[in-house]
Amino acid sequence: MRLLLATLLLSLSLTATAQTTYTPAPENLAARKAFQDDKFGLFIHWGVYSLLGDGEWVMNNRQIPVKDYEKLPAFFNPIDFNAKEWVSMAKNAGMKYITITSKHHDGFAIYDSKVSDYDIMDRTPYKKDVLKLLADECRAQGIKLFFYHSHLDWHHPDYFPRGKTGNHTGRPESGNFDNYLKYMDTQLTELLTNYGPIGGIWFDGWWDQAKDELNKSTRDTKVDWQLRRTYDLIHKLQPACLIGNNHHVAPFEGEDFQMFERDLPGQNTFGYNTGEISQLPLETCETMNGAWGFNIKDTNYKSAKALVHYLVKAAGHNANFLLNVGPMPNGKIQPEFVKALSEVGQWTQQNGETIYGTRGGPVSARNWGITTAKDNRVFVHILDWSDRQLTLPALPGKIRSAKLFADKSPVKVIQSTEGVVLTMSNAPSANTIDTIIELEMTSETAKK
Template sequence: MRILLVFLLVSLSIVVAPAQSVYQPSAENLAARKAFQDDKFGLFIHWGVYSLLADGEWIMNQRQIPAKDYEKLPTFFNPVDFNAKEWVSMAKNAGMKYITITSKHHDGFAMYDSKVSDYDIVDRTPYKKDVLKMLADECQAQGIKLFFYHSHLDWHHPDYYPRGRTGQKTGRPESGDFEKYLTYMDTQLTELLTNYGPIAGIWFDGWWDQSSDDAGHVGKTAPANKNGIDWKLDRTYSLIHKLQPAALIGNNHHVAPFPGEDFQMFEKDLPGSKSTGFNEAQTIGQLPLETCETMNGSWGFNIKDNRYKSTKDLVHYLVKAAGHNANFLLNVGPMPNGKIQPEFVKSLAEIGQWMQKNGETIYGTRGGPVEARNWGVTTAKGNKVYVHILDWADRQLTLPALPGKVSAARLFADKSPVKITQSAEGVVLTMAAPPAADMLDTIIELDMAPATAKK
């Protein structure tokens, strides 16, 4: 009865909420956007009962596991080695400023204590603890912001109907009430935004499942869905902004941002790039930007995936993201026991060592005055421009004309001077020696007047 009452009360509040035609972000929201851009680096965590099968977070769909069989997985999920303090400390020591974790993925299983459903970690597993509550408390203790990833689509819920592009072989009845499902989703979002303290934002995924505008998501092998389902995003977004005005909304839909969204994300690609098939129809908007990527080739735990990216590759991605005026959200897929793979832990520690020395050239910056080149990128902050040389073997580097005079140049690492030759055609930087082959990033710091940072 208590569950039903909560559901009805929240449902009523959702139904009577006025439609949001023109989104006007609050002062708190605008400040949070700027802080988000300044943070630059975050930890993505894909974790759920799918980790038991050790083959990624899409396994229910890929192996066409019926919902009634998939429901057996939670009875084996007992992450006794989960330690929120270890996770948050690992992220903080890596130089990360925020964490984004899956509250509910496409399989529909909630990784927190939901009251509107018992299909969650507290009610269905022998662990019986709310990992998101422990993580939220630890994030607040260590000064790390917390975002919740939340899936629009749901391969388990019976009212997720009509079926979308994915999850068509999970044995659910060929009927359902999509409006009831949307109410269920908004009720779970209400729980997340009222029971876990300050939440930095909601990271949506799965909108593309019910859209004919799909831009090539991993579900593209399924038949194209022309249902044209209305997700009623205005209603959901308005609810989130009402509950926590500073919370930022992003949606991994691979198209131009919708009203009510506060940042724009690019999956496995730098903004403007179209190398992975996810962002074919996506252009860069005016919102803060974020790109996300994996440390091997998988989001969720995959025991066979040893395609580990090197620390050099990951640092270069972080630097390039900053040069493209974007944050970098780097993913780990914890194991079912609650531990994070040692390969990931090692790489994050090494990135943290680099950030301790060079974070000034990343945090608080915006994309610099020189767009990305084969040799690297530039970042800018105040009257400083940082030239990040990632792939260059000569003493001299020529930049195009800059919107201001360079008054001084030096290597960031040891402050040794770099010779400047500036003309209307460009700027030539001459170093005492070519960048060392073992350097992850040779950074030249330019003093500029006036400031050239993007707003």
């Protein structure tokens, strides 16, 4: 494994000298389109931090030293973990891919890493490779698998200089950052050679080394992350593997999709995201309550209606929706999450055609809702409206027909150069999650 990595890194360093522009392989471009078509994925934050029931940042937030945190793996024995249950739950909810934390900021790997013994096989009584079990089941059920991998590491001694977080772990104030990057690339090589085709790598933690805390859009860091070297390694191992980085700035060379944390593209209510929206495929991620990892005190559960609305709005913003669960330390997913996802699945089974394979529609977000589009059809998603009549701005192309998606009943249309007036037989019910009007256009409509 180390010889393979050394050979790859030498090849990539020579290539990087001569090549400055990333050109996606044909299979990568095809994977990007398929990713945009998929629209809905399951995010999973799970690791030894789940034992403490206080989220995935517990090591940093409670300032737990490495020597004490290292005691946790001995208690991590998720005997109730069932890969088939997890994947079936995601599939029944209408999700097309799963993104799981292979290594979070605490540095603990939930797979069988050969470059370190700080992993689930060597340090826990469970001694099973969770990612192998999940990868096998995802292939069996036709679900794509992505790996979240943290750039940041609160455990590794060579993660130095220290960034903004993890500064109370008791590590010596020294280290070789280039050695840490080689360690990270070795783990990525393991993930991309031992688990079959991987849909993508979801990076996080680059922001830990940002130079300017006040300027959130800065692309400068205290260290050279060697992003291009790592990205080229990934694309060399699996050309179709998509790379995204939750760095909160505009995409870097070599990235294949852009993500937005807890906000729709262009929005920044949480203060994480750049306002710059690239031409890459887009994704937004959000949690089912307020936490990413298991938090026993967080009961602020989002309703199925709220989750569907987020999915619809994401699609209308031309983005995927990656919805997170934080499984319990025993390997089970909270019943509140399972119930909500089941209810979301009932909606996607009936209305998924208006989401999957679509792009953002010709009418951008309004107070009443949003539109999606596919070929010559526009889907008007009415999320918050109590009138029979709805007025849209002018649309490109002529409307051939209009009908309610649910029962195919006709909707009256008045179209002019000033706009479009849609009149339904009845006003949307307050209990309806989403009233959808399907417009058939004379030709493929312009999309965002």
